[in-house]
Amino acid sequence: MNVRFGVTFGGCVIATLLGASEAAAAEPRTPFPAHAALDAVGGSPAKGAYVLSAQGGWPFSFLRAQVGLSDRITLQSELESAVGRRYRPMLGIGVRLAEATHVRLTGEFLAGWLFQRSEEYRRGPNGELRFRLAIPVRRFVPYLVLGTRHAFLPDLLTIERASGTETSWSLRHEWTPWATLGLGFAISRGIGLDLGINYGWVGAPDTIALPGVHLGLHFGGDR
Amino acid sequence: MKRRFGKAPLALVSALALSALVSLDVGCGAPPRGVDWNGKRLPAIDMHLHPGDWDHVPEDTRKFLASRFPFPIGLDAEAAAKGSLLPESILGEIDDAGIWGAGLFAIYAPRTVGVASNELVAEDLTFAPDRFFGLASLRVDRWTTDRDAELDRLKSTLSRPGFVGIKLAHAHQHFRMDDPAFFPIYEVGASLGKPLYLHTGTSPFPGTSQEPAYTDPTYLETAIQQFPAATFILGHLGYDFEQKRHAGLETCIRLAKTYPNVFLEPSALGSASSDPTGANLKEAMRRMREAGITDRVVYGSDGPQSPGFVKGYLERTVAAMKDAGYTEQEAAAVLAGNFARVFGVTVPAEAAE
Numbered sequence: 001m002n003v004r005f006g007v008t009f010g011g012c013v014i015a016t017l018l019g020a021s022e023a024a025a026a027e028p029r030t031p032f033p034a035h036a037a038l039d040a041v042g043g044s045p046a047k048g049a050y051v052l053s054a055q056g057g058w059p060f061s062f063l064r065a066q067v068g069l070s071d072r073i074t075l076q077s078e079l080e081s082a083v084g085r086r087y088r089p090m091l092g093i094g095v096r097l098a099e100a101t102h103v104r105l106t107g108e109f110l111a112g113w114l115f116q117r118s119e120e121y122r123r124g125p126n127g128e129l130r131f132r133l134a135i136p137v138r139r140f141v142p143y144l145v146l147g148t149r150h151a152f153l154p155d156l157l158t159i160e161r162a163s164g165t166e167t168s169w170s171l172r173h174e175w176t177p178w179a180t181l182g183l184g185f186a187i188s189r190g191i192g193l194d195l196g197i198n199y200g201w202v203g204a205p206d207t208i209a210l211p212g213v214h215l216g217l218h219f220g221g222d223r
Numbered sequence: 224m225k226r227r228f229g230k231a232p233l234a235l236v237s238a239l240a241l242s243a244l245v246s247l248d249v250g251c252g253a254p255p256r257g258v259d260w261n262g263k264r265l266p267a268i269d270m271h272l273h274p275g276d277w278d279h280v281p282e283d284t285r286k287f288l289a290s291r292f293p294f295p296i297g298l299d300a301e302a303a304a305k306g307s308l309l310p311e312s313i314l315g316e317i318d319d320a321g322i323w324g325a326g327l328f329a330i331y332a333p334r335t336v337g338v339a340s341n342e343l344v345a346e347d348l349t350f351a352p353d354r355f356f357g358l359a360s361l362r363v364d365r366w367t368t369d370r371d372a373e374l375d376r377l378k379s380t381l382s383r384p385g386f387v388g389i390k391l392a393h394a395h396q397h398f399r400m401d402d403p404a405f406f407p408i409y410e411v412g413a414s415l416g417k418p419l420y421l422h423t424g425t426s427p428f429p430g431t432s433q434e435p436a437y438t439d440p441t442y443l444e445t446a447i448q449q450f451p452a453a454t455f456i457l458g459h460l461g462y463d464f465e466q467k468r469h470a471g472l473e474t475c476i477r478l479a480k481t482y483p484n485v486f487l488e489p490s491a492l493g494s495a496s497s498d499p500t501g502a503n504l505k506e507a508m509r510r511m512r513e514a515g516i517t518d519r520v521v522y523g524s525d526g527p528q529s530p531g532f533v534k535g536y537l538e539r540t541v542a543a544m545k546d547a548g549y550t551e552q553e554a555a556a557v558l559a560g561n562f563a564r565v566f567g568v569t570v571p572a573e574a575a576e
Contacts, residue, residue, distance in 0.1 A: 059295035085298040118298045119282075119289035202294040208495070209294040 036220030037184035037192025039066065041143040042134025043106030044074045044096035048222055057214025059083045060198055072096045078110060082202075086116040088126055097131075106132040114151045114174075122174070124153040130178065141184035141194075149176035149200075176202045184218075192218040256321050257575030258541055258558055260551055266559040266574035269317060269533060270326035270356075270420070271458065271490040271523025273339060274347045275308040277301055280337035283429035291496065292529050307527045310350035316527045317354075320534035323559070323574035326388070326523070328420070329360040329380075332395035335430040341380040348385035356566060357383075358390040358420055363398050363405060374407055381417050387566040388412075388456075392422035393437045400442035409450045418454035418565050420488070424462040424471055427497075433465065440471045440478060447482050454565055455485050456521060460507055462492035467499070472507055479511075479519045486565060487511065491525035493539050494532070504539055509547035517553040521561045 039045035040053045045068040053064040059082045066076040074094035081087050092110030099105070108130050116122035130147025151174040159166045182196025194216040201209045257264035280288070289300035296303045306312055310327075317325050329344045330336060344357045359380040361373040380386055389412050393400050400421075412419040423440045425433045436442050440461045447455055457478065461471015469492075479485045489511075491497060493504025511520055524536035544554050563570050 059298075083295045083298050086295070116298070119300045120286040200294075203290075207290070207294060210296070 035139075035186040035189045035192060036218045037139075037186040037194060038104065038134060038136050038141050039220050040064070040192060040216065040218035041132065041141055041182060041184040041194050041196075042104040042136070043076075043108060043132040044068065044072065044094045044104070045220065047071050049220060050222055051218055051220035053216055053218045055194070055196075055214040055216035057196075057198070057212055059210070059212045060200060060214060062214070062216075066094065074106075076108065076110070078112075082200075085118050086114070086122075088112055088114050090126070090128065092128075102135055102137060104132075104134045104136070106134075108132065108147075114153075122151070122153050124151055126151040128178075134184070139186040141186070141192075143180075143182050143184060143194075143196075145178065145180040145182075147178035149178055150174070151176070174202070175204050176200050177204055182214075184216075190219060190221050192220070194218065254319060254321050255576065256323055256573065258321060258537065258554075260541075260554055263551065264575040265551070265555045266570050267320070267322045267522065267537060268324040268326075268559045268562045268568075268570070268574075269320075269322050269524050269526065269537070270456075270521050270562050271488060271525050272313055272317075272325045272327055272527060272533070273308070273330070273525070274310060274313060274327050274344060275304075275337065275339040276343060277304045277308065279333070279339070280304075281334060281430065284336055287427065287429055296529065303529070307530065310347040310355070313347075313527055314351050314354070316530070316533040319531070320537050322533065322537065323570065324354045324356060324562075324568070326356045326358055326420075326562075328358050328390045330390060330392065330395070331360050331362040331364075332392060333364070334397070335395040335426070335428045336392070341376070341386075345380070345383055345385070352385055355385065356388075356568065357386040358388040359386050360390045361408070363396050363408075366398070366404060370404075370407070374411060377408070377411055378415065381411070381415055386417075387568065388418040388420055390420045392426075394422060394424075394426050394431045394433065395428065397432050397437070399436040400439075401436065401445050406446060406449065409446050409453045409455075413450045413453035416567075418456055418486075420456045420458055422459060423457045423475070424459045424492075425465045427464045438471075440474045444478065447478060447485060451482075451484055453484060455482075456488050456565070457485065458488045458490060458523070459492055459525075460487055460489055462497070462503075464491070464497055467497055467503070469503060469506065472510060476510060476514045476516065479516045480514060486519045486521050486561065487516070488521045488523045489540065490523035490536070493543065494525075494528075494536060501539060501543070505543040505546050508540070508543040508549070512544075512547050512549060512553065517549065518556055518561060520557045521565060522558050 036051050039051040045051050047068045047070050050067040055062040061081045064078045066074050068074050078090045090110040090112035094106050094108040097105045097107050111127045114126040128149040132145050134141050134143040153172045155170045157168050179199045180196050182194050184194040186192045196214050199211045258267050289297040327344050329341045330339050341359045348355045348357050361377045398405050425438050440457050457475050460475045463470035475487050479487055489507050498504050524533050526533040559570050
């Protein structure tokens with residue numbers, strides 16, 4: 001199913017790119033003052049602007065929406081999936097911490113819930129603090145995301161004895177340091193792409209995690 | 224700018240094609256057999272591999288195993304485990320590691336690590352009859368009523384082609400190492416000339432009997448004395464997998480030095496999760512050499528666990544031997560020679576070329 005999604009998603013990206021090339025030729029040459037690719041990968045679109053992102057990859061895929069509440073503050077929601085077995089719906093805010101011609105730094109805080117369907121069910125509140133550093137150069141936007149995620153997983157233990165049933169709750173902490181290194185590309189002011197390498201060390205430091213990749217498509221507007 | 228922009232779709236298609244290509248297995252043939260030891264290739268046999276049936280693994284143990292897979296493989300542990308436990312996968316893993324032969328363990332521990340039946344192992348042996356060697360096991364959880372039937376079944380299994388030994392795990396099967404009620408199992412091993420592999424040390428698996436009588440190799444000494452014709456291979460060197468430290472190493476070395484029917488096997492204790500710094504495996508290999516018992520050490524990994532584990536464990540062990548100053552003859556004995564001698568197996572020339 002994930003493979004099929006990936007193929008379909010990739011096809012959409014190619015079709016969009018090919019279809020957009022003619023329209024894009026009419027766009028102003030460069031640089032864009034702000035564009036969907038920059039807002040998506042660098043975060044914090046300006047007041048009234050929005051950007052919708054779909055990033056498909058392995059093991060993580062994302063759907064993300066951001067809307068600028070002011071020139072510095074952004075409301076955002078995000079749904080992350082890991083191979084269709086682990087989901088994180090999140091809601092949060094982004095704050096533009098710094099911006100210059102070729103730099104945008106954004107801090108983001110999100111909170112939500114973790115659902116994992118596997119041999120071990122994991123469910124619980126989840127929060128993330130992350131920073132996005134984007135360096136727009138013409139249509140290209142190299143970017144880096146560094147984050148720290150924390151999930152709190154409640155466990156209910158029930159012991160049935162002849163003398164009665166005992167129940168007790170315990171709480172586990174799951175830490176996930178996160179890093180993404182990628183490159184965004186503006187097809188037009190309203191349409192962008194990105195390609196990135198992700199490393200989410202789920203359950204650090206007691207686990208081993210494999211790195212992943214994603215390809216993203218971004219739409220923005222209302223500036 | 225316009226020209227550059229026109230090439231973007233082509234660049235993207237190329238990138239997609241490249242990513243598709245790198246996801247394909249385009250190996251350039253199997254790696255050479257054997258272990259490189261100062262330019263010479265030494266044959267290797269991994270005596271400790273687990274085929275299995277995921278459906279017969281208890282729920283808590285499935286969770287434990289899933290947690291050992293790298294993320295995100297563990298999210299679908301069933302698919303990963305089912306794949307890695309198949310005989311073709313095991314053969315692929317040992318081929319990747321350059322290993323020629325492998326011992327496949329049956330196990331009957333329904334409350335801890337699960338069941339891999341003698342029948343399953345017998346079927347798997349047919350996949351590579353020249354390179355797979357079976358170790359049979361038996362149920363001991365209804366010993367008072369089923370003892371004779373279980374012993375008969377064990378003898379019958381050991382008479383089948385490819386079965387070279389017996390596998391027991393007191394801690395997982397919940398019977399004391401010094402309980403004479405179970406000594407008839409050692410008697411079977413002695414009378415049929417089939418070496419017994421015994422798990423020693425604690426275990427990370429849920430439901431294990433961790434008390435010393437089930438884990439401390441000291442408790443085996445009575446049986447070792449009483450059955451001099453039986454060969455005892457003490458697996459994991461009495462390692463404490465809970466605290467990730469040596470616990471029974473010196474006892475194992477003493478038993479091997481004292482009794483000629485005792486051999487040692489250093490599997491699992493040197494894995495990345497059980498020995499994060501690699502110091503404990505190095506210490507074990509060094510101590511065994513210092514004690515002059517390299518002719519009693521039989522190599523095993525306790526794989527396949529996860530893809531690449533079999534190869535990685537061999538590399539760690541070889542590095543530990545080099546670090547401890549093993550000679551070529553000593554390394555050759557540990558990697559294959561001792562197994563061949565103990566189990567009566569002939570290692571062909573193509574095992575290292």
